[in-house]
Every structure is written in C-alpha cells, then in structure tokens.
Amino acid sequence: HGLVEHGQAQDVAFLAPCATLIGNVQLAPNTSIFYKAILKADVAAYGVNTINSAEEEERWKSLPVGGHERKRDAGMLDAGNGINHPTIGGANGGGIYVGEGTNIQDACMVTSYEGHSTIGKYVTVGHGAHIHSATVGDESLIGMGAVLKPGCVVGSQSFIAAGAVVDRGCVVNSGEIWGGNPAKKLRQLTAEEKAKLRVQAEKYISVG
Helix, strand or coil: CCEEECCEEECCCEECCCCEEEECEEECCCCEECCCCEEEECCCHHHHHCCCCHHHHHHHHHCCCCCHHHHHHCCCCCHHHCCCCCCCCCCCCCCEEECCCCEECCCCEEECCCCCEEECCCCEECCCCEEECCEECCCCEECCCCEECCCCEECCCCEECCCCEECCCCEECCCEEEECCCCEEEEECCHHHHHHHHHHHHHHHHHC
C-alpha cells in the first residue's frame, strides 16, 4: 500500500510477488515482506469479516482472547451456527500487526491462532523464522529459523539467535540475547550491538 505524491511513492510497504497475506494482516509504512513469507491471520471470524474502522479495530484488539466478548463478536454464542469449528477459531484467533520499518524475510511464517501476533517497529525477522501468536518489541532481531511459540514476549532491542526456540509464555527482557532449544538467556547486548539493530532494519527499507 502506498501514496503517490508529485509522481513519487511515499510510505510504501514492499510485498514480494510470492509473499502471502491472509486475513487480518496490517502493515505499517516502510515494512517489507519478502519472498515466500506467509502471514496467516484467518482464524478470527470477527477480525476478518466485520471491522470497518480504526476504532473498531482497537476495541477488538483489546478484548481478552477466548473471553465472552470475543465469543459474541465471533458469533460463537449460538452453538448451532457451526462457527465453533477449530479451523475458524473466532474467540482465540487474532490479527497480525507489523510495525513501521520492519522486515520479514524469505520463507518466514507468522500466524495468530491463539491471539494476536504483534511485531514492533524496525524489527528484523530472519529467513525461515516462525512467529506464532507472540509479541516482539521494537528494534529486535529474530534470527534465521528461530521459533517464537504462542504467548511469548520478546522485549525491545533483543536478539533471538538463529535456530532458537522460545517456549510458550517466555519473556525475553529488553536488551537480552537468547539461544538454544529451549531458548535461554545467554547474555546482555552491548550498547554497540543494540545500535546496530536499528541500522540493520533500515537497510531492508532500502532493499524493499
């Protein structure tokens, strides 16, 4: 999506031709989604079908996952309507929200079956990484092939090493490096390492 002013594109989100966005996926300006990445947010009936304004979106995002209001929005209170089928999700499924300047690289998978996946600003998501109903803070780096399981939270300016698997509900504090399977804290990032995270993300804006 972009705006053309005076013959030049402004605030463009780059989508590779074979990237796939399904359902309630929202990209901020200067994001880039590269080749064969899949962002799949198709299991929240209300979120996909009936949001018509930014205000409705914000209200829906704030509803507790699996709660009564989410069930009502998803049409799940009527047991006879079939919407409780597991492939639809409804009360649990969320949206995918990608912040400004973030890049999601080749063959990544982002889903939101158990709540929203929220990726902050100027985040780098390395090739083949998986993010499933997780939260990633600004200026973080998710290494190639890493997996973030549902409910985990990665703080701002953090580094998840290549191939690391962050378990359900884990909290990675701001400025930490985690690695391994299951992932554990390895050490704190230096000030110099933190500064490089934003620069790396900005390079992908140019590539896009």
